[in-house]
Amino acid sequence: MDLNRIFTRRRKWLAGIATACMLLVVSFQNCSAVGSASSSKSAKLSSENDILGAQALEILSAKCLTCHNPDKPEGGISDITDLNFLLYYRLVIPGQPEISDVIRVIKEGSMPPGGGVSVSDLAALNRWILEGLIDDSGNVAIPDGSATLEPRYSSIKTRIINTKCLGCHSGANLSGGVDLTTYATTVANNIARAGNPGGSRLVTSMERTGNDFMPRNGARIPASDIAIVRQWIQDGAQNN
Ligand code: HEC
Numbered sequence: 001m002d003l004n005r006i007f008t009r010r011r012k013w014l015a016g017i018a019t020a021c022m023l024l025v026v027s028f029q030n031c032s033a034v035g036s037a038s039s040s041k042s043a044k045l046s047s048e049n050d051i052l053g054a055q056a057l058e059i060l061s062a063k064c065l066t067c068h069n070p071d072k073p074e075g076g077i078s079d080i081t082d083l084n085f086l087l088y089y090r091l092v093i094p095g096q097p098e099i100s101d102v103i104r105v106i107k108e109g110s111m112p113p114g115g116g117v118s119v120s121d122l123a124a125l126n127r128w129i130l131e132g133l134i135d136d137s138g139n140v141a142i143p144d145g146s147a148t149l150e151p152r153y154s155s156i157k158t159r160i161i162n163t164k165c166l167g168c169h170s171g172a173n174l175s176g177g178v179d180l181t182t183y184a185t186t187v188a189n190n191i192a193r194a195g196n197p198g199g200s201r202l203v204t205s206m207e208r209t210g211n212d213f214m215p216r217n218g219a220r221i222p223a224s225d226i227a228i229v230r231q232w233i234q235d236g237a238q239n240n
């Protein structure tokens with residue numbers, strides 16, 4: 001079962017609490033700056049670092065995404081282009097390409113199966129990680145996902161739920177009993193209550209202050225994105 005790998009990774013992590021937590025704190029401090037950066041991020045690429053980030057996304061999309069997406073999460077990797085996911089599972093480690101799994105598997109020749117990443121693409125990925133995945137504003141760069149979030153279920157599912165939530169809320173891993181796999185499960189159990197965003201756990205879980213917000217251990221979803229989720233629910237939480 002593919003997802004097993006994720007759980008194994010998580011268990012390994014929990015076991016190595018001390019080190020892992022320290023690394024986590026470092027990564028997530030960087031990550032939490034990401035939310036605000038990404039919301040204001042324009043499509044315009046102005047600097048070397050932004051160009052590197054965009055290039056990295058292009059390479060990963062072209063060479064890896066077919067087998068590492070929410071519908072086909074080979075090896076438990078459900079979105080190879082989601083930087084928070086990559087950081088969380090330590091597939092990329094800022095500043096340390098040599099111990100980043102993404103680089104390792106390409107160098108070993110095991111990914112993509114049969115090879116196919118050029119020397120220059122590998123060098124670009126390597127530099128992106130070496131530079132600390134930093135963008136212009138000094139934040140960890142989220143490769144720019146071009147589509148804008150819309151107050152529709154399909155958009156929220158693709159942009160937020162699939163990439164930020166499903167790892168812990170699908171399949172055998174229904175954390176807190178919350179299943180976000182389908183529209184039906186998402187509008188059940190007060191997760192999304194039509195017309196009542198403030199009473200919807202989808203919203204309250206992401207807005208919660210302190211460290212207990214969702215996605216657990218991840219970067220905060222930008223307030224502007226949560227506002228769009230609120231709007232979708234206010235408008236009737238339709239399957240649109
Ligand atoms: C044709 C499908 C396919 C493509 C394309 C592909 N992968 Fe994979 N990947 C897999 C499968 C299948 C597994 C699970 C195999 C396993 O766990 O040993 C996997 C597992 C992995 C793993 C975890 C295994 C490990 O050794 O840590 C990493 C990391 C990974 N892929 C990275 C990548 C990267 C990076 C790319 C693009 C450069 C990529 N993959 C492209 C099919 C693919």
Ligand code: HEC
Nearest residue numbers: 161164165167168169175176178201202205214215216217
């Ligand atoms: C890394 C794992 C992880 C991720 C990613 C994650 N969750 Fe959770 N979630 C949990 C765990 C564990 C619980 C149950 C324990 C708890 O509530 O503290 C939970 C509980 C919940 C609950 C019920 C309790 C509450 O907080 O209201 C909701 C709703 C929820 N998650 C929504 C989300 C949403 C929305 C996302 C994506 C934006 C998400 N989760 C991402 C681990 C995760």
